[in-house]
Amino acid sequence: MSFSQKHAPPYLRAHRRTLAIMSDVCVSLTPSSVAAVWFFGLRAMWMLLTAVGVSFVTDRLSARLHGTSHPFDGSALVTGMILALSCPVGIPLWLLAGMCIVAIGVFRDALGGIGANLFNPAMAARALLLTSFPAYLSGYALPHAVSSATPLSGGDAALIPLLFGRVNGSIGETSAVLILLGATYLLIRRVIRWQIPVLSVAAFAFVIALDGGDVLRHILSGSLLFGAVYIFTDYTGSPTTPLGEILFAVGVGALTAMLRLWGRYPEGVCFAVLIMNLLTPLLDRLTRPRVYGTKRKERSA
Amino acid sequence: MAKAFRGGIRFSETLRAAKETALHVPLCVFTPHIIHLPLQEGRTNFSPTVIDGVHVRVGDVVATDPTGNTPPIHSGLSGTARVEKNSRLTPDGKPCTVISVIGDGLKTAAIPLPPLSNTADPSSIVQRMYDGGLVGLGGAGFPTFRKYKDKTAHHLLINACECEPYLACDGRLVIEQTDTVREGINYLMHAGSVPESGVRLCAESDAVTEGLHRIADGTRWKVVRLPERYPQGSEKQLIRAVLGLELPQGVYPADWGILVSNIGTAAAMADAANGLPLTHRAVTVSGVVAKPRNLFVPIGTPFRELAAQTEPLITGRQSQLIAGGAMTGRRLVCADAGLPKTCGGVLVLPIESEEESPCIRCGACVRVCPSGLMPYLIDQAWLQQEDGLCADLKATSCISCGCCSRVCPARRQLAARITHIRRKGG
Numbered sequence A: 001m002s003f004s005q006k007h008a009p010p011y012l013r014a015h016r017r018t019l020a021i022m023s024d025v026c027v028s029l030t031p032s033s034v035a036a037v038w039f040f041g042l043r044a045m046w047m048l049l050t051a052v053g054v055s056f057v058t059d060r061l062s063a064r065l066h067g068t069s070h071p072f073d074g075s076a077l078v079t080g081m082i083l084a085l086s087c088p089v090g091i092p093l094w095l096l097a098g099m100c101i102v103a104i105g106v107f108r109d110a111l112g113g114i115g116a117n118l119f120n121p122a123m124a125a126r127a128l129l130l131t132s133f134p135a136y137l138s139g140y141a142l143p144h145a146v147s148s149a150t151p152l153s154g155g156d157a158a159l160i161p162l163l164f165g166r167v168n169g170s171i172g173e174t175s176a177v178l179i180l181l182g183a184t185y186l187l188i189r190r191v192i193r194w195q196i197p198v199l200s201v202a203a204f205a206f207v208i209a210l211d212g213g214d215v216l217r218h219i220l221s222g223s224l225l226f227g228a229v230y231i232f233t234d235y236t237g238s239p240t241t242p243l244g245e246i247l248f249a250v251g252v253g254a255l256t257a258m259l260r261l262w263g264r265y266p267e268g269v270c271f272a273v274l275i276m277n278l279l280t281p282l283l284d285r286l287t288r289p290r291v292y293g294t295k296r297k298e299r300s301a
Numbered sequence B: 001m002a003k004a005f006r007g008g009i010r011f012s013e014t015l016r017a018a019k020e021t022a023l024h025v026p027l028c029v030f031t032p033h034i035i036h037l038p039l040q041e042g043r044t045n046f047s048p049t050v051i052d053g054v055h056v057r058v059g060d061v062v063a064t065d066p067t068g069n070t071p072p073i074h075s076g077l078s079g080t081a082r083v084e085k086n087s088r089l090t091p092d093g094k095p096c097t098v099i100s101v102i103g104d105g106l107k108t109a110a111i112p113l114p115p116l117s118n119t120a121d122p123s124s125i126v127q128r129m130y131d132g133g134l135v136g137l138g139g140a141g142f143p144t145f146r147k148y149k150d151k152t153a154h155h156l157l158i159n160a161c162e163c164e165p166y167l168a169c170d171g172r173l174v175i176e177q178t179d180t181v182r183e184g185i186n187y188l189m190h191a192g193s194v195p196e197s198g199v200r201l202c203a204e205s206d207a208v209t210e211g212l213h214r215i216a217d218g219t220r221w222k223v224v225r226l227p228e229r230y231p232q233g234s235e236k237q238l239i240r241a242v243l244g245l246e247l248p249q250g251v252y253p254a255d256w257g258i259l260v261s262n263i264g265t266a267a268a269m270a271d272a273a274n275g276l277p278l279t280h281r282a283v284t285v286s287g288v289v290a291k292p293r294n295l296f297v298p299i300g301t302p303f304r305e306l307a308a309q310t311e312p313l314i315t316g317r318q319s320q321l322i323a324g325g326a327m328t329g330r331r332l333v334c335a336d337a338g339l340p341k342t343c344g345g346v347l348v349l350p351i352e353s354e355e356e357s358p359c360i361r362c363g364a365c366v367r368v369c370p371s372g373l374m375p376y377l378i379d380q381a382w383l384q385q386e387d388g389l390c391a392d393l394k395a396t397s398c399i400s401c402g403c404c405s406r407v408c409p410a411r412r413q414l415a416a417r418i419t420h421i422r423r424k425g426g
């Protein structure tokens, strides 16, 4: 008996397909992108345009190379935007373009394609080039950089978005408020769930507090918030089970803090994500839900 | 107290409104000119008991199952019987012998079976379930007599949770046929030797719950109002929610002393006890239509005639006709086929693109699966032809509810594949 999947039930299907989800992520990244251009000038815009353009072209070429007939699903745009926003403004455009090609062409498509690749493509490409060209990514001085001592305490609402990270911060991480705005949008649209962002930041804060650091300043500076909202929540790299998601969030948050405190590079998000990506298959396996009717000490409500 | 089952879906406002509208449409008798009764259902092959050209009456047996595992089929029309071999007048278009009855417009009734007395013993009620042609009217169509035969149960769950979107005919039965349903439940209770306090009437909407309260009036039956959540009406999920129990895979609830019957089956039981076999059923005609209808029609009524009782808002190439519910029904291959005993809905729905894209691991399917499976992993394992992995992932525990496919942004045919694996493996 052959299996025909044609015209099988259910006849009500989700109308929000992959492209719509990815578009929502792009929309939620818009405030941060606009802010990046506002703060860093036209160069930030060139970075965004380069990254998005190169990612799109790589995506299409790669689809042709792999002979898949799937229509464009928008994930390359998200990867491009995230890559641009997580780089410092001084990065040479060729390097950014290279990262996009490596992210989409190698870490996403050559290693399994969307949903099947192990690492978050943007972070993997970033890490590869970060270790290859460390000077460009972490040592570049920023034109308008403001020192980090701008706590939330002073100033009115309009000043809060001006919260800058470290001198070598990335262009998308400048404003906590705009990142939270994007997060709110994603939560309302149900693209992401609260578990990963909230729990990862909590775990991060816990480790920083244990170390005696200034928790609020650490949370608001650097790429933690950006990562918690846009990178940790990446579907492909995070577990699919509710419990796995929680463990992943706690792990990635704590790791980010540890890498930031004691690591060789000033920022921890990138490597923390890659390490947790490695653990995701295991987490998925260990946290499979209990199948109906099987024993695992019946939990009564 | 009612406990929630895991996973599932709460449908959108629009879909719930469509159901609510249908729930307010009274049942209306409709008699077609012809009915078609296929003699093959699943693995059962019936043999005709009539020959081509004879005259049959409403309630006459037209076919029986020689193995005795399935109750006989009765005619719902009076008129001339036609026996056609290799007819394609079946819902899935697969050829089999079909008995058609061309109505003479007289509705002459066969001599009814002698009515059962109120004090009938369980075995004669079970015999009547067989003679009356009773099968579960909720969808699976398990022969009722086999479910109740020689059972001493402690619970009887009467299922009025019509969780499929659009459908409301069971709700109408509750609201309109209070006495019939009460009588039927009484017989079911006696047949299964269930204590009066072990009867639970379950519904998930206000109007139906109210109707159930009227039915339970003056008895010790309990009415359970459950949250509106798909697939609340599924047997396993119902037992979980009402009794807080999960039955191991492969165990029939009846073997554990739990009988579950659909409200329609209860109504049909009352008729059968009064001598009238199962020849008619309630059906909702809805979907993307101007006005949904609830009809009471002979079994075997052509789907096309049922659909013609409403005004579809979409037509032609964009629309499809579904037999049953939107989540678990089947797209009709032959719209002229007859309504089966188990089918409670005829839906006009838009055709949606079935093009799959790669899974993005969003985890939605995992969260909605009421069986606690990992649908995307089973899908993957199946595509890689790893049968062992499918078994490891417990694909056989799937209840084919369709929740996973419903929520998947990549439109993976998860439910269809997993159902296929389950059937193959089980």
Ligand code: SF4
Pocket: B368, B369, B370, B371, B372, B373, B375, B397, B398, B399, B400, B401, B402, B403, B404, B405, B414, B415, B418
């Ligand atoms: S169809 Fe099967 S796998 Fe899919 S949600 Fe329902 S029970 Fe789970």
Ligand code: SF4
Pocket: A240, B358, B359, B360, B361, B362, B363, B364, B365, B366, B375, B376, B404, B407, B408, B409, B410, B411, B412, B414
């Ligand atoms: S819902 Fe679809 S895309 Fe999401 S994990 Fe399941 S199969 Fe993959």
